[in-house]
Amino acid sequence: MRYGENVLPARRVPSLPIVFLRSLRDPFTAVLAALALVSTLVAAWATASVIAVLVVVSCALRAAGEHRADRSAAGLRELVASTATVLRRATAEAAPASREIPVGEVVPGDVVRLAPGDLVPADLRLLRATGLTMHQAALTGESAPVAKYPVDEPSARSAPPVARASPAEARAYDRGAQECPVESAYALDDQDLDRPEGCDQDFDRPEVCFQGSSVASGSGTGVVIATGADTRFARADRLPEHDRRTTAFDRSVHGVSWILIRFMLLTPPLVLMANAALRGRGLETLPFAVAVAVGLTPEMLPVIVTTTLARGASALARERRVIVKRLPALHDLGAVDVVCLDKTGTLTQDRPVLDRALDASGTPDDSVLHWAAVNSLWTVRLAELPSADALDEALLDAAEERFAEGLDALEYDAVAALPFDPVRRLSTAVLATPHRLGHHTLVVKGAVEDVLERCLLTDDERARTTELADRLAADGLRVLAVALAERPATGRPFTAQDERGLTLKGLVALRDATADTAAAALAALADRGIEVKVLTGDHPGTAARACRDLGLAPGHVVTAASFDALDDTELAELADSSTVFARCSPAHKARLVRVLRERGHVTGFVGDGVNDLPALRASDVAICPPEAVDVARETADVVLAARDLTSLDHAVVAGRASAAGIAGYLRITLSSNLGNVIAMLTAGLLLPFLPMLPSQVLVQNLCFDAAQLAFAYERPRAAALRLPLALRPREVLASVTGFGVLNAAADLATFAVLVWAVSDTRAQPAFHAGWFTENLLTQALVMVLLRTGRGGGIPTTAGVLALTGLLLPLTPLGPLIGMAALPLAYYPLLALVLALYAAALRRGARLARRTGTP
Ligand SMILES: Nc1ncnc2c1ncn2[C@@H]1O[C@H](COP(=O)(O)OP(=O)(O)OP(=O)(O)O)[C@@H](O)[C@H]1O
C-alpha cells in the first residue's frame, strides 16, 4: 500500500513499552519518584530502592493492565466501526460502482460519497454537494453545522472522476486547482502549521470536508486528497478541547487523587518540623518522613481502576453485547442519575407507516400523499448518496401502493432540492412545472408548525389546521404538513428564502410503533433510581402519547421554543422538574443536557440520529443503539445491544459494580493508610526512637499493595447496585477520616500494650515487630469487614496477609529488616485490641451504610 492505512496516528494501539513509559507520567508515580530522589540525596539507599521497586512494580502492573484493556477496547471498537462509501472500478474497463469499504482502506484519489450521519473518512475536496452541512466541532469547537459546497465545479473534467485514481491522477486534481485562485490557495503544506490562527481559517474552507467532521444534513461527493497521518486533523497541533471537559470519573477518582497528592507532599515537611520541634531530631528523620508519605499513597489505585473497568467492560461485551468504547465511561455510567433519550428510533421503532392523508379541512385527500411522495422522491433522488430517511421511505411505499401507475411515471423534472435538515425541519423539492415553460413548482413538506409559518393563511385557517394536527398527534401519529408554491424560474439557485407564501395542501399522518423493549427498559431505569427525560424533535402531542404508551408519565410537555428566552439557571430548574421536551433542535437537546450537568446531575444521553450529535457530545456518557448513524456510533461511549434498550440497564449495573469496587478499594486502603500515618506520627513524637524503620514501613506497604489487588476481582452486593453511585471526594474523605482515626486508635492501643509487654523500650526490634504484626492484622480485618462486595478471594487474601503479619518477624527475614520475636504475653493482649477494633469497625460500617456514604 503506497499511502499506508488510513488511520490517525493517535488511534493506533500503543505498544507495551510506550504504555509503560506513559504510566510513569501518573501523578502518584511522580510524587513517589520525587520521594525516591530525596532519599537518594540523603543517602537513604534502602528507602530509595524500595520506592523504586514500588514504582516499577505498580507501573508494570498498570501498563500490562492498560495494554490489555487498550487492545480489547480496540477490538470492541472494531465491532462498531463504520465504513465509507466509495466509487471504484472493479477492473480498468468496468464502470465505477458504489462500494462500502472499511475506512482504513480509503486512499488518496478515491471518490467518496457522503450522506447524513456519515463520518468524513479522510480529507476530501468536494466535487458536488446538495444542501451539505457539516459538524466540525471536533476540529473547531464550533457546534453549529457549517455549509460546504464545491467552489470550482470541475467543468474540465465533467465525466465522473475515476475511482481509485493513480497518484498521477490524484495530482491532476490538484493541478486542476491551479486554474482557480481559491483552490490554488489550498495547499496543506507545513506553513499551515506554523500559522497559529491558520488552523481555523483552514477549517473554514467551504470546498473541503475534513477528516474528523461529519455530515449534519444534505449529501456530497468528494475526492480524497489526504489520508491517515497526512490529514489536517492528524496534523493539527491545537485542537479544541472536547466538550466533555470534566467527567464524573475525573471528579471522583482524580479528585480524590489530587487531594491525596497534596497530603503526600505536605507530610514529609510536617514530620520533619514536628520531630525537630518536639524531639530535637534533625535531618536523620527524613527517610522516615519519606516512608510515611509513601505509606499514605494508594499506588495501586491506577492498577485497580484499570483492571476493574476493563474486566467490567469485557464481561458486558461478552454477556450482554454492550460495547464500552471508553473505559472511564463505565464508571460514569454507574454514577448516572439522569438519562435523556430521544424518541424516534430509541423509544419507537422508527418504521413509520402511513395512517392517513388529509386536506387542510380534515377530509381524506390522496393528492396530499401524492405531493408528499413527490417531495420525498426528488429530495432522495437529487441527493449525492441517495438514502431515504424512514419518513420518506414510508411515504414512497404508501404512494406506490396507492397509485397504481407509480410516481415515476409523473412527468416532473426536478430542478433542485433542499434536503431535510433537523434545524429547519423541512425539505423542499423544486420541479419544472409541467406544461408551463419557465415556471417552477416548490413542494415543501415538514413539521406542521414550520410549514404553516411559511404558508399564506388566515388566522382562522391556521388555528384550524393546528388543531387538526394536534388531534392527530394526540393519537400518537407523526404529522407532516405539505405545501406548494409556483414561481417563475429566475436562473439563480433556490434558497430557503424562496420557501415563503406557500399554499397549504394538507397533512400526512404516520404511525410509528413503540420499540418492543422500551417500556421494560424505562421501568428498569426508574427502579434503579434514574430519572428519565425525553428530548425529541417531534410534536409535543406525539411525544406525550408515546411516553404514556410506554408507562412514562409525560406531565406538562415543554416545547423548545418556549425556553429559548430562559437563562441557564431558569432552564435548569425547568429541566429538572419536567420530563418531556418536544420540538428540540439539535442545539436545544445539547443545551438541556448541559444545564442538567451544570446542576450536578451525571447525565447520560441515548440517541441514534444526526440531530442527537451535539447532545451526545455534551453528555457525561454518550450512549447509542447499534443501528445509530455512523457519527453517533463514533461519538458514543457505550453502544447498546441490538434492538434492546433493556441492555442499558445491564450496562448501568455493570457501571455501578465497577464504581462500587473502586469506592471500596479507596475507602479501605485510604482509611488504613491514614490510620497508620496518624499513629506513626503520634508514636514518633512520644517515643525516644522511631516507631517503625523506613524499610519496615515500605515492606508493610508492599504487603498491603499485593493484598489489595484482590479488590479488582470483587463482585458487589445487590444493595450497592440499587442507586446511582457517585463517588464524591468530600464524602469519601470524610468516611476515610472516620475509619482512619479508628485505625489509629487501634494502633495506639497496641502501642500501649507494647510499652507494657516489651517492658524495655530500648528493645526496638521487638517493638517494631509488634507494630508490624498489628498493622497487617488490622489491615486484614479492614479488608474483610469494610468490603462492599463478595467474592474476589478477599477472605483468603486477608488470611494470607494476617499470617504474613504474624510469621514474618519470626522468619529470617525479620532480623534482616530489624525485627525480633515478641514475648508471648503480647499476643493475648493484641487479640483483645483486635477484637475491640473489629467490633468498632462493624458499627462504623453499619453506620456508613445507613447514611449511604460510599
Ligand atoms: N424527511 C423529512 N422531511 C420533512 N420533514 C421531516 C423529515 N424528517 C423529519 N421531519 C420533521 O422534522 C421533525 C424533526 O425531526 P428530527 O429528525 O429532528 O427529530 P425526530 O425524528 O422527530 O425525533 P427524535 O428527536 O426523537 O429523533 C420531525 O418531527 C418531522 O416533523
Ligand SMILES: [Mg+2]
Ligand atoms: Mg432520533
